[in-house]
Amino acid sequence: MxxxxxxxxxxxxxxxxxxxxxxxxxxxxxxxxxxxxxxxxxxxxxxxxxxxxxxxxxxxxxxxxxxxxxxxxxxxxxxxPATHDKYDFSHLTTDSKEEALEISASVIKKNIHWSWVVVTLLLVIVLLAQTTYFFRVELAAYLPGIKPVLTSYCKMLNCDIPLPKKIDLLSIESSDLESDPKQASVIALNAILRNRAPYAQTYPNLELTLTNSMDEALARRIFPPVEYLKSGEDEKQGLLPNHEIGIKLHLDTADLKPTGYRLFLFYP
The missing domain is CATH 2.20.28 (Rubrerythrin, domain 2)
Structure with missing residues (x-):
């Protein structure tokens, strides 16, 4: 066969x-x-x-x-075809390809992770910079040790760091209006201002209103710090924390003949 x-x-x-x-x-x-x-x-x-x-x-x-x-x-x-759009696996076996895909996925995941870390850090830096700018006055008041750093920071942004203006922490401890025995038309205003804040504050403006017996306003005048501070008191230094100052102003009332007054503190 x-x-x-x-x-x-x-x-x-x-x-x-x-x-x-x-x-x-x-x-x-x-x-x-x-x-x-x-x-x-x-x-x-x-x-x-x-x-x-x-x-x-x-x-x-x-x-x-x-x-x-x-x-x-x-x-x-x-x-x-044994190729990928980005990675060429033509020279690998099936096991090697799976391993290569795992490695590439790990690399991509790692790159995404670090990208988020960088973005998060940048956002934190921007947020801190904005917070420092908007609260620079309070930061300088409560943390005087960092004021030089804040001053340098403000120079770059063309800003300044004024003293705080918390009017609710200022008070008139006492005041009175008296006649000058030597001049009939002159009266003297005496007052004590106190800063109850734990930091220095900008000196406030004083508003004095003279009234008659019916509590009607006869005259009103505003006194900025430069007009009521005594010689040697530095306006730029501000009213020191937990500190008080005495004020005495001589006013020529002419024929007003006031019988009362009102005194207020305010910031312009």
Whole structure:
């Protein structure tokens, strides 16, 4: 009996759906054996799933017309490109590709993480700068040790650091209006101002209103610090914390003949 055999291609089996396919050596050489199943679309390494011996024995033919027992073969497997838009994995096996994808995902995640860190730090710096600018007066008052730094910061922004103006922490401890025995038309205003704040404050303006017996205003005048401060008292230094000063003003009332007065403190 004359027996002949035909040179056959190798057979590989899909590990997902168990479908078998013919594959040539040229197909195996492409992309390091990575192929896609034509039935279930799974991607696998054809070299690792070869079933060459089983196929050869089933495809052996004889002349007495024995019925050929052929392995079911689907359409040729589809070759897939082994590249990525950004990273080229064509030289890697399946395991290596998975590892490379994990590494690339880790790198991307790390870059995103550091980007958020940088953005957060910038936002914190901007917020601190704005807070320092808007509360520079209070910061200088409560933390006098950092005032030189704040002054340098304000020079860059072309701003200044004035003394606080908390009028509710200033008070008139006492006051009175008396006539001058030497001059009939002259009266003297005596008052004591107190700063109850734990920091120095800007000297306030004084508003004096002279009234008659019906408590009607006869005259009103505003005195800025420069008019009521005594010699040696520095207006720029401000009214010291928990400190008080005495004020005495001589006023020529002419023919007004006031019988009362009202005295207020305020900041312009």
């Amino acid at each position: 004359l027996i002949w055999s035909e040179a056959m291609n190798a057979v590989t089996q899909c590990p997902e759906c168990s479908t078998r396919f013919k594959v040539s050596q040229a197909q195996l050489d492409m992309h390091q054996g990575m192929v896609r199943c034509g039935r279930c679309q799974a991607i696998f390494n054809a070299i690792k799933q070869l079933h060459d011996n089983e196929l050869s024995s089933q495809l052996t033919l004889t002349l007495d017309l024995e019925e050929m027992q052929q392995v079911p073969v689907q359409s040729p497997v589809e070759h897939i």
